[in-house]
Amino acid sequence: MTELTADETAEADRAQSFVVFRLGGEGYALEVLRVQEVLDVLSITEVPGASRSLLGVINLRGHVVPVYDLRIPFGLPVDAKPARAPSVLIVETEAGNDSDVTGLLVDRVSDVLEFAPDQVQPSPQLGLGKTTPFVRGLIRHQDAFLLVLDVDRVFSVLATINGEGV
Amino acid sequence: MGSADDRFREMFYEEARELLISLEEGLMELERRQGDRAHLDKTFRAAHSLKGASAMVGLGSIAEFTHGIEAVLERIRIGSLAVDSDIITTLLESRDHLAAMIEGEAADSPIPGSGHLSQRLAALLTPPKPAPPPAAPAQPAASPAPVPTPPAASKPPAPKATAPEPPPRKPEPPAPEPAPTPEPPAAEAAAKPKRSRRKPEAEPKPKAPARPKAAERKTMPAAEEVEQGGPNESLYRIRFAPGPDVLKRGVNLLGVFDELRELGTLDVQADVEAVPTLDSFDPESCYLSWTCTLRTEVEPERLDDVFLFVFEDGAIGVERRLPGGSFEPVETPLLKLPRGTPVSSPPSAIVRPRAAAPAPEAESTPGEPAAAPALKPADAAATNGAARSGAGTPTPAARPHGRIRVDAQQLDDLVGLAGELAVISDNLQGLREVKSASPWGSTLEALLRVSREIRDTTLDLRMVPVDELFSRFPRFVRDQADRTGKEIELRIVGQETRLDRTIVERLGDPMIHLIRNAVDHALEPPEERLEKGKSRVGRITLSAGHEGDRVAIKVEDDGRGLDRERIVRKGIERGLIPYGTPADDPRVVSLIFEPGFSTRDQVSDMSGRGVGLDVVRDSVRALRGSLAVESAPGKGTAFIFRLPLTLALIDGLLIETGGGRYVVPLAQVEECVALGGVTQALSADRPCVTVRGELVPTVSLRGLFGITGTPPARQELLLTRHSGQRVGVAVDRLSGRVQAVIQSLGEGLHGLGRFSGATILGDGSVSLILDLAALVSESRLAENQSRNKPPAGMRAENVR
Numbered sequence: 011m012t013e014l015t016a017d018e019t020a021e022a023d024r025a026q027s028f029v030v031f032r033l034g035g036e037g038y039a040l041e042v043l044r045v046q047e048v049l050d051v052l053s054i055t056e057v058p059g060a061s062r063s064l065l066g067v068i069n070l071r072g073h074v075v076p077v078y079d080l081r082i083p084f085g086l087p088v089d090a091k092p093a094r095a096p097s098v099l100i101v102e103t104e105a106g107n108d109s110d111v112t113g114l115l116v117d118r119v120s121d122v123l124e125f126a127p128d129q130v131q132p133s134p135q136l137g138l139g140k141t142t143p144f145v146r147g148l149i150r151h152q153d154a155f156l157l158v159l160d161v162d163r164v165f166s167v168l169a170t171i172n173g174e175g176v
Numbered sequence: 177m178g179s180a181d182d183r184f185r186e187m188f189y190e191e192a193r194e195l196l197i198s199l200e201e202g203l204m205e206l207e208r209r210q211g212d213r214a215h216l217d218k219t220f221r222a223a224h225s226l227k228g229a230s231a232m233v234g235l236g237s238i239a240e241f242t243h244g245i246e247a248v249l250e251r252i253r254i255g256s257l258a259v260d261s262d263i264i265t266t267l268l269e270s271r272d273h274l275a276a277m278i279e280g281e282a283a284d285s286p287i288p289g290s291g292h293l294s295q296r297l298a299a300l301l302t303p304p305k306p307a308p309p310p311a312a313p314a315q316p317a318a319s320p321a322p323v324p325t326p327p328a329a330s331k332p333p334a335p336k337a338t339a340p341e342p343p344p345r346k347p348e349p350p351a352p353e354p355a356p357t358p359e360p361p362a363a364e365a366a367a368k369p370k371r372s373r374r375k376p377e378a379e380p381k382p383k384a385p386a387r388p389k390a391a392e393r394k395t396m397p398a399a400e401e402v403e404q405g406g407p408n409e410s411l412y413r414i415r416f417a418p419g420p421d422v423l424k425r426g427v428n429l430l431g432v433f434d435e436l437r438e439l440g441t442l443d444v445q446a447d448v449e450a451v452p453t454l455d456s457f458d459p460e461s462c463y464l465s466w467t468c469t470l471r472t473e474v475e476p477e478r479l480d481d482v483f484l485f486v487f488e489d490g491a492i493g494v495e496r497r498l499p500g501g502s503f504e505p506v507e508t509p510l511l512k513l514p515r516g517t518p519v520s521s522p523p524s525a526i527v528r529p530r531a532a533a534p535a536p537e538a539e540s541t542p543g544e545p546a547a548a549p550a551l552k553p554a555d556a557a558a559t560n561g562a563a564r565s566g567a568g569t570p571t572p573a574a575r576p577h578g579r580i581r582v583d584a585q586q587l588d589d590l591v592g593l594a595g596e597l598a599v600i601s602d603n604l605q606g607l608r609e610v611k612s613a614s615p616w617g618s619t620l621e622a623l624l625r626v627s628r629e630i631r632d633t634t635l636d637l638r639m640v641p642v643d644e645l646f647s648r649f650p651r652f653v654r655d656q657a658d659r660t661g662k663e664i665e666l667r668i669v670g671q672e673t674r675l676d677r678t679i680v681e682r683l684g685d686p687m688i689h690l691i692r693n694a695v696d697h698a699l700e701p702p703e704e705r706l707e708k709g710k711s712r713v714g715r716i717t718l719s720a721g722h723e724g725d726r727v728a729i730k731v732e733d734d735g736r737g738l739d740r741e742r743i744v745r746k747g748i749e750r751g752l753i754p755y756g757t758p759a760d761d762p763r764v765v766s767l768i769f770e771p772g773f774s775t776r777d778q779v780s781d782m783s784g785r786g787v788g789l790d791v792v793r794d795s796v797r798a799l800r801g802s803l804a805v806e807s808a809p810g811k812g813t814a815f816i817f818r819l820p821l822t823l824a825l826i827d828g829l830l831i832e833t834g835g836g837r838y839v840v841p842l843a844q845v846e847e848c849v850a851l852g853g854v855t856q857a858l859s860a861d862r863p864c865v866t867v868r869g870e871l872v873p874t875v876s877l878r879g880l881f882g883i884t885g886t887p888p889a890r891q892e893l894l895l896t897r898h899s900g901q902r903v904g905v906a907v908d909r910l911s912g913r914v915q916a917v918i919q920s921l922g923e924g925l926h927g928l929g930r931f932s933g934a935t936i937l938g939d940g941s942v943s944l945i946l947d948l949a950a951l952v953s954e955s956r957l958a959e960n961q962s963r964n965k966p967p968a969g970m971r972a973e974n975v976r
Contacts, residue, residue: 055942056836058881059930067921067934069942072592074919074934 028149029099030121030156034086038116039123039149039156046100046111048119051077063168065115070100077113078168085140103165112165125149130158143167188233189282190581195229196275197647198222199245203271204650206252207264220249226274237286238277244297245270251301254477265658266296268651408473409440411497412506416483417447417465429462435482440472476506584677587637591824594627594634595917601627631917635822638678642720642729643671645680649691649718656695663702663712664695669719675727676822679799683729683817686792690731690815691716698735698813708810710734726801726843727821732814738807740764765805766900769793797949799823800841800932828916828945830937831892832909834883837943839916839935844896844948851891851906865904867895874904875955877946880930896948903952914938918945930954 028039029048054066054077063082067074077098081088097119103110130147144167146160202219209215223246231239245267251257270293280287414436418429436442450463476494483492495503601624646668657664699705699714706712717732740759747753747767757764771790793803801819820826820843828839829848849867863874872895878887893904916935921944929950937943 053941055934055944057931057944058836058883067942067944069936069940072595072936074921074936074942076921 025124025126027122027124028156028158029119030123030151031097031099031116031119033116034081034084036086037120037151037154037156038159039125040099040101040159040161042122044102044161046102049098049100049113050095051098051115061168068098068113070111070113073111075100075111075113077115079115080164081115083140083164083167084144101161104162112168114164123151125151133157185233185282188229188235189278191229192226192278195222195226196271196278199226199271200268200651201647203264203267204654206259207261207654210259216249216253220246220253223249230278235281238274238281241270241274241277241294244294245274248297248300250477254475257300263300266293266300268654269293270297409471410473410476412468412470412472412476412479413495413497413503414468414470414479415465415491415493415495416468417491418462420461420463422462423460432482433466433468436468436470436479439474439478439482440470442471443469445469582637591634591638592917592919594631595824597627598631598915598917631825635824638676638822638824639674640677640680641671642673642675642680642727645683645687646671646718646720648684649687652688653691653695653716656692660695661701662695662699662714664699665713665715667715667717667719669717670721673720673722673727674821675720675819676824678823679801679819682795682799683819686795686817687718687729687731689788689792691718694731694733694735694813698733698737700735723818725821725827726818729817729819730814732812734812737809737811737813738765738768738805739809743767763900765807768805769803800826800843824918826916826918826945828914828935829894830911830914830943831894831907831946832911833877833907834881834885836881836883837911837937837941838877838907839914839943839945840894840948841932841945842913845894846897846902847895848910849893849895849904851893865893867893867902867904870902872902872904874906875952876906877951878906878908880951880955894948896952898949898952905948905951916943916945 027042029042029045030037030039032038049068049070051068054068056066057064057076061082063078063080065077065079067076069075079088080086096115096117098113098115099119100111100113103112130149133142133145133147135142141157144160144164145157147158149156149158199219199222202215202222205212205215206219223242227239227242227246230236230242248257248263248267252259252263257263273287273293277287416432422429433442433444445467447465447467448463450465451457452463476496479494494506496506498504601620604620604623649668650666653664653666694716699716700708700710702712705714715734717730719730719732721728743764744753744757744759744761747764748755748757750770752767752770753761753763769789796803796817796819799819800823801817804816804818805813806816807813826839827842829842829845831838831840851865863876864871865874866872872893874893876887877883887906888908891906891908892910893906895902895904897903914935914937918933918935920933921931930947931944932947932950933945934942935945
């Protein structure tokens with residue numbers, strides 16, 4: 011056990027890989043370890059009566075997986091006809107648990123980049139609007155900022171939204 | 177700390193749980209059929225195995241406590257303790273405590289051994305003894321402080337206790353001898369006071385017949401005393417030839433000798449005759465047999481403990497030296513076990529085939545768990561023993577197939593994969609139609625067939641006999657009967673019927689609910705039953721059987737029956753049925769399933785039926801089953817669960833509405849009619865139609881799902897039944913039948929009751945499975961709420 015913790019600390023010192031994607035005109039980053047794969051959406055089955063953030067369910071190699079549109083909880087504008095086909099990030103719902111995955115709809119996945127932990131700045135308490143609770147930090151990248159996503163917070167909020175059925 | 181150690185413990189807990197079940201069943205059976213030797217032995221073996229296993233993993237206190245139980249069983253076994261319901265109660269409570277101890281250990285919060293129960297167990301051992309055993313410390317084992325007695329009584333104490341006294345007192349120990357003969361009468365005598373809470377005064381009865389026989393033997397000990405140095409020592413010659421597979425079963429033969437050595441002075445001679453030459457030598461086979469000479473004070477029955485496990489797979493003969501120096505065969509309960517051998521035994525040393533042990537089992541309850549204790553040694557032996565059974569060991573009479581334990585999660589994964597395979601091959605089927613002349617047509621055909629077979633076989637793996645569910649109720653009913661002072665007989669029918677494992681697991685609570693209701697409210701007390709001209713003993717019947725493609729499980733009682741008058745009164749009071757409804761209206765009975773119906777003042781108001789029955793019904797519905805009730809006043813009530821054979825696969829109808837495709841379980845649809853062919857009965861905003869003259873309220877799927885646009889001219893109406901009433905669900909189009917492998921929608925979507933899951937169609941797209949019952953209640957709810965709101969208001973919020 012103790013060894014493992016040591017490993018983890020070592021891990022924290024090293025650079026981490028992030029999937030970088032665009033959503034509603036912003037750049038986001040998400041630990042690559044939590045992302046199982048990136049899909050191009052073919053067909054999504056709508057779930058009538060579910061929350062607006064639930065786009066529907068897809069067939070991921072024989073498993074039924076829900077796909078969410080983060081623009082609703084993030085308060086981003088939803089354009090009815092997106093210019094290019096959106097991608098779906100298949101994300102592990104709980105860290106280290108590969109049996110439970112959820113799809114997150116994003117506009118475009120652009121890169122996988124490495125950042126050292128000290129490159130991640132704490133996020134400001136104000137100014138990020140509705141996304142504030144979901145952002146874990148900021149990374150300065152190419153004259154712009156990437157918002158580092160806290161997926162666990164995202165999932166817990168999505169779960170409560172589902173519970174309310176709104 | 178080591179994980180191997182943990183795994184070892186895990187295995188122990190698993191095994192212990194099975195043995196506990198076996199022990200409980202054995203005890204229940206013991207009460208019912210007291211003379212049954214096979215059951216007694218099985219029960220004893222369960223306790224003994226448990227003791228051995230817990231000692232092996234270092235759980236001393238558990239082993240110690242189990243020993244107390246075992247000791248009592250041993251006394252019953254040798255016939256010096258008559259079974260009555262008090263003893264069984266004590267043993268059952270001890271079993272429960274044991275279960276708590278084991279679970280406590282498993283959960284890492286050990287429960288201390290209970291001195292109180294140990295004392296009660298010990299008390300069971302003492303009464304027949306003329307004097308409290310002064311020689312208690314004979315057993316040096318570290319027994320928990322408050323329990324010095326049980327170990328003493330169970331093992332060799334009998335002769336020990338009497339040792340200082342003159343030989344005439346000796347008749348006491350040979351009591352076991354008459355076991356086979358006096359048992360039936362003893363059993364009868366003890367069977368009568370079944371439920372009466374009588375103190376073990378019945379004690380002397382079974383022993384009475386024992387006396388004369390004991391007297392015959394009286395001379396012997398005296399003579400032996402002269403022959404052999406020790407006062408009560410006998411000399412035994414034990415011929416021991418384990419089966420060839422004994423080592424493969426993991427039996428530690430050295431341990432056998434060690435145990436013998438603990439009993440007295442031992443001399444062992446090995447017979448190496450049978451060892452083959454090197455080229456045919458199998459290092460894993462046992463070719464040796466032994467002749468042991470044991471000088472000991474203990475009763476020959478004690479030897480059973482030593483050979484308990486080896487016995488099943490080998491031959492053992494025990495002889496005792498007579499004063500003249502010749503040997504006479506000794507029969508212990510174990511050695512006697514196979515046939516009802518007469519006391520006059522064959523002259524030569526007895527070679528007993530091991531078919532003995534399995535045989536009584538087969539004759540006992542056919543249920544699966546019952547066979548649990550025999551599973552490890554006997555089954556293992558059955559698998560590889562058949563081929564090379566040695567001279568003295570005829571192959572066991574066709575034992576059932578070998579079984580292995582499988583992780584439930586892996587099994588579920590396998591079922592999922594098999595379903596996927598079936599879907600993929602369906603896809604291929606579609607491809608084949610495109611290129612009908614393709615060369616791999618026949619290969620595809622084979623693939624389709626095999627994948628379908630794999631799916632079916634895999635689904636079958638999930639099936640377990642309902643006995644796994646039923647077997648826990650004898651104990652439950654016994655406890656309930658004790659609690660209420662009623663006399664109840666439990667009958668179980670059709671326990672071999674097989675059902676999906678998940679269904680069997682989830683049916684437990686609903687059934688407990690129904691049985692408790694039956695005991696508390698339906699069955700009358702004995703006096704009342706007699707007054708009504710019924711038998712004194714109330715009867716509850718659990719039965720299972722097939723009804724078409726469903727399984728029906730029935731919980732039946734012969735009690736009061738539902739009081740329809742009262743239900744009607746209550747129903748009218750609560751506005752659930754219109755005033756003036758006659759008591760024979762079919763709707764009446766369904767009222768007891770209304771949420772909250774009669775939860776208050778129920779006991780006086782309507783014999784308590786219906787308490788939480790809505791919960792029972794809901795849990796059955798969640799399993800895609802239904803719950804029906806049949807009742808005749810004064811005759812009894814039956815609750816009938818009708819359940820699908822499996823949860824993993826359903827027959828469904830593929831329907832279309834507003835561009836979306838959905839699957840409706842076929843079981844929920846009674847009939848489909850074209851909506852064009854039926855007439856609107858009332859005005860447009862009261863959606864009712866007439867189907868062959870019957871007024872049927874309808875629900876529009878388009879309306880519920882908030883789909884805009886105009887529906888096709890010719891819609892279809894799926895007729896379903898909701899609370900005993902026909903309801904129609906209007907959909908756009910029917911697209912045919914499908915077999916669907918059901919997948920859960922995941923936790924996030926649990927709130928959506930209208931979908932019971934999702935399935936992947938042949939073309940790879942996902943289709944949601946509709947729950948018609950939930951849809952209907954949802955629309956009913958929406959209707960009720962819209963009375964206070966503008967009609968569209970509530971739905972609009974839910975719609976994207």
